[in-house]
């Protein structure tokens with residue numbers, strides 16, 4: 001057993017000692033309340049010990065680096081590793097973020113490496129952002145050829161070092177990349193989670209708050225279906241402002257505008273930025289990882305494998321799920337109205353057609 005350090009944690013507001021050590025390749029920590037005076041090693045070993053949580057982010061581009069930054073700043077995990085194929089990019093970005101630790105007061109250990117998967121060993125959650133982003137005028141679906149090869153290779157490498165890991169897939173076309181991750185490696189469905197609904201729902205709530213002239217945190221709203229400009233379904237009928245249905249507060253025309261703005265939310269930013277957006281996507285990836293690692297049991301729309309739920313099977317598509325330490329702990333079946341049911345079936349047909357390409361290009 002290798003003892004790494006003993007210190008008073010700044011994060012825990014000086015109320016406790018954190019005793020760190022490494023064993024079998026994983027970091028563990030013991031938190032010892034100060035009032036219990038940890039004066040002898042024997043006393044320390046009497047205490048229960050906790051394995052430190054570890055997240056790996058694959059891809060240190062715009063989305064991956066933002067996600068790693070949020071994970072570190074919010075101390076979602078004790079340890080975060082970023083991997084990229086581009087020499088030095090992960091190391092550089094990780095070092096840059098670590099140089100904000102003293103300014104922002106976080107204790108997460110963030111490191112980067114170039115294509116070295118041994119560094120990812122023992123990860124609890126791996127977030128896959130490696131892939132080509134959209135260019136103006138490009139659909140998410142057009143990315144499939146390039147990104148399928150990258151995602152499949154990356155997942156294979158990750159599993160060699162973290163066989164029990166939970167995947168959060170961000171690379172586009174996200175529903176199809178999630179399906180590929182699940183199917184190519186025969187993983188259990190609770191361990192493969194596509195991130196799209198968390199971002200789309202955040203955009204939906206933003207546009208609703210703009211229309212209502214209110215704080216977005218007071219708005220409830222959810223986007224389900226495929227994570228595509230034409231496949232996502234902002235659920236207007238279930239959206240509320242402080243418990244009041246938004247259908248009672250906004251006109252049909254205004255709500256149609258909100259839905260339209262949400263659906264092309266990504267494309268609008270791609271046009272402005274010349275590439276895919278990254279602040280909200282990176283934060284949404286960290287939000288999903290936090291719900292898993294902190295066992296929050298939050299209901300978040302994610303792309304997950306359906307087995308009869310919502311009338312669909314053999315597909316990964318966005319529906320609300322309860323996220324906890326085991327990954328997907330429950331699929332929540334909403335009572336959709338007739339129109340939303342029809343939209344969901346249409347969306348699933350479109351996602352399924354994109355999945356077919358995986359077979360055509362021989363990656364599945």
Ligand SMILES: NC(=O)c1ccc[n+]([C@@H]2O[C@H](COP(=O)([O-])OP(=O)(O)OC[C@H]3O[C@@H](n4cnc5c(N)ncnc54)[C@H](O)[C@@H]3O)[C@@H](O)[C@H]2O)c1
Nearest residue numbers: 059061062063084085130131132133170171172174195281
């Ligand atoms: N699901 C969502 O809501 C959502 C939102 C935004 C972006 N995206 C997608 O996320 C992906 C990343 O977007 P971005 O803007 O960060 O792109 P980016 O080009 O800035 O970053 C991608 C990074 O992946 C790296 N990479 C490529 N192949 C790799 C490999 N085999 N192993 C490790 N790293 C590799 C690249 O070197 C690059 O640094 C894109 O597919 C984009 O479409 C998804």
